[in-house]
Amino acid sequence: MALSKNSAKHIRSLAQKKFRQQHQQFVAEGDKIVRELLSTSAVKIVIVVCTSDWYTKNTELVAQRKAEVVEVTPTALNKISQLKTANQVLAVVVQWQSELNAATVSSDWSLYLERVQDPGNLGTILRIADWFGIPNVICSPDCADLFNSKVIQSSMGAFMRIAAPRLELAQLHQQFPDIPIYASSLSGTSIYEQKQLKPGILVMGNESRGITEEAQTLATAELKIPSYGKHDMESLNVAVATGILCAALRFK
Amino acid sequence: MALSKNSAKHIRSLAQKKFRQQHQQFVAEGDKIVRELLSTSAVKIVIVVCTSDWYTKNTELVAQRKAEVVEVTPTALNKISQLKTANQVLAVVVQWQSELNAATVSSDWSLYLERVQDPGNLGTILRIADWFGIPNVICSPDCADLFNSKVIQSSMGAFMRIAAPRLELAQLHQQFPDIPIYASSLSGTSIYEQKQLKPGILVMGNESRGITEEAQTLATAELKIPSYGKHDMESLNVAVATGILCAALRFK
Numbered sequence: 001m002a003l004s005k006n007s008a009k010h011i012r013s014l015a016q017k018k019f020r021q022q023h024q025q026f027v028a029e030g031d032k033i034v035r036e037l038l039s040t041s042a043v044k045i046v047i048v049v050c051t052s053d054w055y056t057k058n059t060e061l062v063a064q065r066k067a068e069v070v071e072v073t074p075t076a077l078n079k080i081s082q083l084k085t086a087n088q089v090l091a092v093v094v095q096w097q098s099e100l101n102a103a104t105v106s107s108d109w110s111l112y113l114e115r116v117q118d119p120g121n122l123g124t125i126l127r128i129a130d131w132f133g134i135p136n137v138i139c140s141p142d143c144a145d146l147f148n149s150k151v152i153q154s155s156m157g158a159f160m161r162i163a164a165p166r167l168e169l170a171q172l173h174q175q176f177p178d179i180p181i182y183a184s185s186l187s188g189t190s191i192y193e194q195k196q197l198k199p200g201i202l203v204m205g206n207e208s209r210g211i212t213e214e215a216q217t218l219a220t221a222e223l224k225i226p227s228y229g230k231h232d233m234e235s236l237n238v239a240v241a242t243g244i245l246c247a248a249l250r251f252k
Numbered sequence: 253m254a255l256s257k258n259s260a261k262h263i264r265s266l267a268q269k270k271f272r273q274q275h276q277q278f279v280a281e282g283d284k285i286v287r288e289l290l291s292t293s294a295v296k297i298v299i300v301v302c303t304s305d306w307y308t309k310n311t312e313l314v315a316q317r318k319a320e321v322v323e324v325t326p327t328a329l330n331k332i333s334q335l336k337t338a339n340q341v342l343a344v345v346v347q348w349q350s351e352l353n354a355a356t357v358s359s360d361w362s363l364y365l366e367r368v369q370d371p372g373n374l375g376t377i378l379r380i381a382d383w384f385g386i387p388n389v390i391c392s393p394d395c396a397d398l399f400n401s402k403v404i405q406s407s408m409g410a411f412m413r414i415a416a417p418r419l420e421l422a423q424l425h426q427q428f429p430d431i432p433i434y435a436s437s438l439s440g441t442s443i444y445e446q447k448q449l450k451p452g453i454l455v456m457g458n459e460s461r462g463i464t465e466e467a468q469t470l471a472t473a474e475l476k477i478p479s480y481g482k483h484d485m486e487s488l489n490v491a492v493a494t495g496i497l498c499a500a501l502r503f504k
Contacts, residue, residue: 120372124489124492127486127488127489127492128488128489128492130486131477131479131480131486131487131488132479132480133479133480133481154489156486157486158486192503225383225499226503227383227384227385228383228384228385228502228503229385234379234382234383234408234409234410235383236379236380236383236495237376237379237380237406237491237495239489239491239492240376240379240380240491240492240494240495241495242492243488243489243492243493243495243496244495244496244499247477247496247499247500248499250480251444251478251480252504
């Protein structure tokens with residue numbers, strides 16, 4: 001079966017958030033991620049578009065899932081890919097509603113992201129959460145779209161494993177009034193000096209503007225990563241800061 | 253003075269490494285970084301291309317440096333910009349040779365990057381080094397180009413402050429035979445359990461292939477960031493891992 005012009009157009013349109021939301025679908029690209037999606041029974045695959053080479057190696061996996069497959073030339077794949085150079089395969093996948101894992105919010109660390117705009121940062125943070133066993137990465141409604149292809153790529157599969165619901169911080173606090181909120185801020189106490197941290201919600205702010213006043217008001221404490229030696233009042237990338245704080249929460 | 257066609261073509265050509273190397277120049281974009289470059293007397297500015305708005309606000313700074321300035325419309329700026337949406341200003345700057353800060357290699361922590369390919373990762377790592385006061389980020393010759401515009405953007409000015417010379421690891425070891433080498437590797441000892449770390453060279457590997465066999469052979473010890481709870485044998489992004497390890501080296 002060849003890829004129809006309409007299908008190609010549809011797949012390309014999913015590069016835009018507007019069309020992803022309208023169709024409730026998204027595109028995942030690359031061998032590793034598509035094989036992982038095919039192996040995850042809860043995920044609904046709309047179509048797999050791949051080179052003959054890839055299909056030969058993965059016929060069984062695809063057959064198991066009864067997924068619709070279209071074999072195309074590398075050139076044709078490049079035309080619908082969002083990558084500079086297409087990988088051997090992409091899949092169109094049905095979006096899912098990420099549900100809050102409420103039991104773990106009460107007992108374990110969660111992350112709350114306030115208007116994190118860069119999809120690469122969002123994906124990298126999901127990957128960090130996965131590594132450090134943090135089950136919930138709750139996003140403010142104005143964070144980057146979870147199904148943006150750069151989130152998918154940079155999360156390395158973590159977007160399938162981490163709950164990433166969208167919720168206002170005030171609502172989250174209303175739902176869990178006894179769970180402490182810690183806000184990451186350059187004006188906070190060093191994470192290495194802060195005593196008595198009991199599991200709670202760690203708020204990470206926007207790439208250039210940091211956390212909101214609301215987060216500061218709701219926070220039990222503000223935490224910072226100290227710099228070392230002289231420094232020019234710069235800050236760390238938000239994903240790097242998240243990684244350092246999560247490592248400190250788990251192992252300090 | 254208007255921007256000549258030839259100048260516009262020259263600036264656009266600097267998006268490619270080949271032309272950056274041929275002319276030994278690079279492009280920096282954005283208000284903050286250009287103002288920082290203009291304030292750094294050791295940096296040679298070839299030309300500043302900006303909107304009238306920007307020039308009005310920064311006339312004095314530009315005059316001080318006697319830099320050549322061309323005012324253009326936002327549309328004209330967009331045409332020569334490497335960003336999706338151009339900022340108000342870009343500068344063409346003469347490349348410099350990053351020299352090893354030898355005294356600090358002997359007394360403090362250094363980073364060594366092995367074939368780190370993604371310019372965003374390289375820039376983010378320079379920013380991390382800046383934050384944690386690590387003066388040398390030595391790069392293997394096959395790392396991303398230091399003057400790639402994505403390195404410049406993501407380093408947030410740190411590319412001006414950190415020494416990032418290119419050198420083979422074996423050469424570095426020959427030059428500093430008594431300085432311990434630690435290699436970041438998933439098969440290493442947890443950084444939080446490793447005893448008696450004395451300052452040395454921390455080697456970070458390629459995004460997908462990790463460190464080389466050579467690094468493993470030269471290493472005094474291999475270090476890892478432990479994961480927490482179950483995990484699917486994924487890893488962390490190399491810049492995030494660098495951040496976590498540097499924080500641990502400085503504050504654990």
